[in-house]
Amino acid sequence: MRHAHTVDQVRAAEADLMARLPEGTLMQRAATGLAVAISNFLGHSYGARVVLLVGSGDNGGDALYAGEILARRGAHVTAILLSDKAHEAGIAALTAAGGRVHPADGSSTPATAPSSTRLAGAAGEARWEEAIAGADVVVDGIVGIGGRPGLKPEALAVVQVAVDHDVPIVAVDMPSGVDVDSGETPAEHVKAAFTVTFGTHKICHLVDPAAAACGPVHLVDIGLELPPAAVSAIQDADIRDLYPVPHGESDKYSRGVLGLMAGSAQYPGAAVIATSGALAGPIGMLRYVGPDEVATAVRAAHPEIVAGEGRVQAWAIGSGLGDELDVAKVRELLMSEIPVLLDADGLKALDDSGDHNAVLVTPHAGELARLLGVARKVVEAERLKYARQAAERYEVTVLLKGATTIIAAPDGQVRVSSNATPWLATAGAGDVLAGLCGSLLAAGLSPLDAGSVGAYLHGAAAQLASADGPLTAMQVAGKVAEATRLLLDLA
Numbered sequence: 001m002r003h004a005h006t007v008d009q010v011r012a013a014e015a016d017l018m019a020r021l022p023e024g025t026l027m028q029r030a031a032t033g034l035a036v037a038i039s040n041f042l043g044h045s046y047g048a049r050v051v052l053l054v055g056s057g058d059n060g061g062d063a064l065y066a067g068e069i070l071a072r073r074g075a076h077v078t079a080i081l082l083s084d085k086a087h088e089a090g091i092a093a094l095t096a097a098g099g100r101v102h103p104a105d106g107s108s109t110p111a112t113a114p115s116s117t118r119l120a121g122a123a124g125e126a127r128w129e130e131a132i133a134g135a136d137v138v139v140d141g142i143v144g145i146g147g148r149p150g151l152k153p154e155a156l157a158v159v160q161v162a163v164d165h166d167v168p169i170v171a172v173d174m175p176s177g178v179d180v181d182s183g184e185t186p187a188e189h190v191k192a193a194f195t196v197t198f199g200t201h202k203i204c205h206l207v208d209p210a211a212a213a214c215g216p217v218h219l220v221d222i223g224l225e226l227p228p229a230a231v232s233a234i235q236d237a238d239i240r241d242l243y244p245v246p247h248g249e250s251d252k253y254s255r256g257v258l259g260l261m262a263g264s265a266q267y268p269g270a271a272v273i274a275t276s277g278a279l280a281g282p283i284g285m286l287r288y289v290g291p292d293e294v295a296t297a298v299r300a301a302h303p304e305i306v307a308g309e310g311r312v313q314a315w316a317i318g319s320g321l322g323d324e325l326d327v328a329k330v331r332e333l334l335m336s337e338i339p340v341l342l343d344a345d346g347l348k349a350l351d352d353s354g355d356h357n358a359v360l361v362t363p364h365a366g367e368l369a370r371l372l373g374v375a376r377k378v379v380e381a382e383r384l385k386y387a388r389q390a391a392e393r394y395e396v397t398v399l400l401k402g403a404t405t406i407i408a409a410p411d412g413q414v415r416v417s418s419n420a421t422p423w424l425a426t427a428g429a430g431d432v433l434a435g436l437c438g439s440l441l442a443a444g445l446s447p448l449d450a451g452s453v454g455a456y457l458h459g460a461a462a463q464l465a466s467a468d469g470p471l472t473a474m475q476v477a478g479k480v481a482e483a484t485r486l487l488l489d490l491a
């Protein structure tokens with residue numbers, strides 16, 4: 001897993017460590033890692049033209065000290081100060097290494113303590129604009145974990161020049177302007193070519209829309225000792241740890257039997273597609289429960305299924321169910337000991353009495369919005385918040401589908417899966433996911449593990465199916481086995 005912590009958790013861990021280390025040690029570790037990452041990105045430092053955007057806090061300090069290191073290696077480094085409180089020792093260090101500092105009044109004379117940093121005056125503007133236009137890279141040290149969302153007009157103007165001249169921006173810790181602890185982007189923010197962060201990932205690195213503004217995120221270890229993560233992102237290696245691989249003693253029952261209630265006369269295809277997803281997972285057997293004509297279609301596509309009720313280890317209910325949804329029956333199943341996955345129409349049977357066992361729900365933003373009685377666009381803008389809220393209110397594990405899928409458990413644990421391809425936005429892809437996650441539940445995984453492994457395998461299968469081109473849901477299901485084999489390293 002890639003772990004992310006909240007600002008409070010990071011500050012507490014930093015305070016602990018700083019108390020045991022000489023002053024400035026952590027910032028030097030951060031700045032060194034940042035300078036190395038920038039050099040690697042540029043391929044060289046000698047002669048490179050680097051512009052630092054420096055705000056009032058330690059984020060700007062990191063940028064200035066990294067600039068010092070790069071200047072000592074022969075880079076032409078220019079700092080643009082966006083506040084008159086920029087890190088004084090950092091400015092002095094950069095200046096001593098030959099870097100240039102543009103304070104607000106537009107002069108480019110080395111300054112150790114600029115009195116004012118307003119980006120005023122035509123001459124000053126021309127200078128910093130020129131510096132940015134000719135830069136190989138711009139370093140965003142405007143704000144870090146102490147930042148409020150949004151950019152001030154001076155910062156926005158400077159960032160816009162970099163954008164207009166196609167100069168890549170490296171974000172220090174995170175792109176300035178994003179909401180660090182939620183991943184929301186309610187206001188203007190930097191869009192980075194890549195991000196260099198310190199100690200641990202922050203939530204904005206893992207949760208969209210902010211995650212999309214980070215580019216690849218490079219983590220520099222500064223020695224923090226951290227509590228359990230607030231949000232974790234599932235990685236390739238986690239599939240090996242979590243996937244229920246059958247062993248020598250396994251039989252079709254012990255591998256797990258899934259009961260599938262999906263499809264209707266109106267949507268028979270959903271049952272066929274969900275079955276494809278389920279059979280691509282780890283179960284030993286699938287029982288299909290639904291209208292005869294749909295059962296016939298499912299059996300024609302998948303002769304290995306068994307039609308009709310019987311003992312199962314989990315239920316997957318909802319894909320294309322339409323009018324076939326029997327709310328009373330589903331509520332009865334929810335109260336049984338057997339884990340249940342609810343998707344699409346099945347979500348209509350969910351109530352917030354908390355009177356149920358292990359439940360995984362797999363809504364998209366619109367469905368989650370309906371469950372919570374809010375507008376869809378609100379959920380889209382604050383995905384983490386609403387996934388958590390629904391998990392708490394309904395006491396279920398919520399898998400919120402999207403470019404980054406969020407899986408929030410009722411105990412507060414949150415995972416994200418972000419390997420999906422945009423081609424996955426296609427009819428039936430959700431049915432494959434529901435079948436696959438149901439299969440993982442039936443094989444014994446917890447709702448949190450089933451949701452995270454299912455989402456990750458689904459994304460990996462879609463990547464194989466698309467190879468950068470259009471795909472169909474059935475093609476995704478067809479690639480789940482290969483994705484699983486590759487991730488389990490069984491090739």
Ligand SMILES: NC(=O)C1=CN([C@@H]2O[C@H](COP(=O)(O)OP(=O)(O)OC[C@H]3O[C@@H](n4cnc5c(N)ncnc54)[C@H](O)[C@@H]3O)[C@@H](O)[C@H]2O)[C@@H](O)CC1
Pocket residue numbers: 014015018026027028030031055056057058059060062142143144145146147148149150151152172173177198222
């Ligand atoms: N604390 C530590 O031990 C370490 C901190 N490090 C760096 O320090 C950063 C945190 O430093 P700070 O706590 O000084 O916080 P910031 O550097 O995020 O700056 C906060 C300052 O910016 C102002 N501000 C807030 N939102 C703003 C906005 N939208 N636009 C303009 N100004 C805004 C605030 O008034 C405050 O003065 C981290 O992100 C990281 O880059 C690293 O050097 C590693 C070690």
Ligand SMILES: [K+]
Pocket residue numbers: 059140141142143144171172173174175176
């Ligand atoms: K930043």
